[in-house]
Amino acid sequence: MARKLALVGIGKIARDQHLPAIATNPDWDLVAVVSRNAQVEGVQNFASMEKLLMAGLDIDTISLAIPPQPRFDYAASALEAGLNVMLEKPPGQTLAECHALEALARAKGVTLFATWHSRFADCVPEAKAWLASRTIKQLSITWKEDVRRWHPGQDWIFEPGGLGVFDPGINALSILTEILPYAVHLNAADLEFPSNRDTPIAANLSFTGPNAGKFSAEFDWLQEGPQTWDIDVETDDGVLKLSNGGATLHINDNLVKQGADQEYANLYARMAELVTTSAIDMDLSPMVHVSDAFTLGRRKVVEAFEF
Template sequence: MARTRIALVGIGKIALDQHVPALNASPDWELAATISRSGKVDGIPSYTDFATFLTERPDIPAVSLCMPPVPRYAYAEAALNAGRHVMLEKPPGATLAEVHALQALAKSRGLTLYATWHSRMAHAVAPAKAWLADKTVQKAHITWREDVRKWHPGQDWVFQPGGMGVFDPGINALSILTEILPQPVHLTKALLEFPENRQTPIAAQLTFSGNVSADFDWRQEGPQTWDITVITDKGELALRMGGNVLEIDGKPFAGENTIMGEHPALYARMATLVAQGHSDVDLAPMVHVADALTLGERRITGAFDF
């Protein structure tokens, strides 16, 4: 069965590390073009101008946007207006309103819009959700600490307006939290740390209803920490390695210690959505970030440079 052609927009570290390998291995998709100001994929036709791509390649019915959130809306809007299905890397946009607008546009055009959350595809997230389904959550905590110098070397856009700062990785944790908890929670308090020379936070401490809390920090050195613990009336759950390893009461329960299955699962989901004529746009993780930036107490810290 022939694979469907797809174009990848934005050829940076995440695209090369995750999206390209996932597409190369996909039984559903053929990477048929790339669009980037500088990046390329060997053997794949490349474009530097998106409008030119849309005009010259009507044979490619879908695009995957892997670029910073601020410019993403214009590309998604152009793609939908050109009749292409659109897959959005997380976060789906710079604002909630623009994603709502894209959702309405996709619906009016009869096209698929998929706002992806790759961490929800981690190996242990589905088993964690199933285990929690019939339990009462008494307490939950997220510890999400990583080194921005390692994951976004020299990428100043993450500290510019719309870049989200520490919420760029933190929203991954929130995407898992909103997926696995049996009941929704809402933010009640936040403390955000802004370097004196930056426009977005480098650390955040969040408090939610339901005795749920989170600690995000982008200054971690050495081993990185991506953990979620949930204490229930029937035991304790721990998700580690960004949702890929599940422990119950301190013992291994499910998962694999790798993140390489997340993006293949996203593209499989995109193929299903297109085949069914559906969209998938869940903004719950982004709502929590917006609430934190609205409600959060701002604390200025020392300058931060890569």
């Protein structure tokens, strides 16, 4: 029997990804949405989380597709009500918020899922398996996209807690922390802040890892035209390239797999698995790298940014 679900936040990511993924998954029955400004036909619509919870609907799971700044209060109220919670990335503004939510979920005996949609790209498992038995000499991430295309007019993303260029960059870091056979940690960062914004628009990162390997990442939010979401890995036994955000895999310049866009479908399938046993999946390793970047980052003020 399908579990009854409420989706909170009906913005671009909800319409582009969440709603289609829910609609095609027989494990989920969308019965309600929460949005201050939008509605979805065929389900009950609420203007606030408080009104949804007061309605007493027969739901057991909440999926939060809202900006990170208000997410803690929404998630905490759902967990307090004994509901399972699925968190859009990043799972919170801070690591402390995420730890508090996990503790609350454990106390309530419900599921909490910090989703990293890029980890569920089609070629990530194959890349992880191939790297498991090889020594990495060098890894470079190039993640460059156009903020005006993907987040048009969304000023919240440049406000404290919005992460700036790390909102897409954390997708790359979620793949990095999934495919590496060991942990690395950040040792330096250069962050470029527009003169009129509170979060960075570009970043360059370097990491320390074993075997004298070199690990780096370059994030840029001003790239027009074709977008770049690549991870290049040189090993002792060939070269691997993940592109298109993890949907395409080349090894030694040979195409191994051209995947489909199934990230959010895979997320909702994973959430269905978790709720059957009230399990918790709260890996915060991508967010640790972002937190470290803000701690270690050298700040450079650059030209003002306007949408």
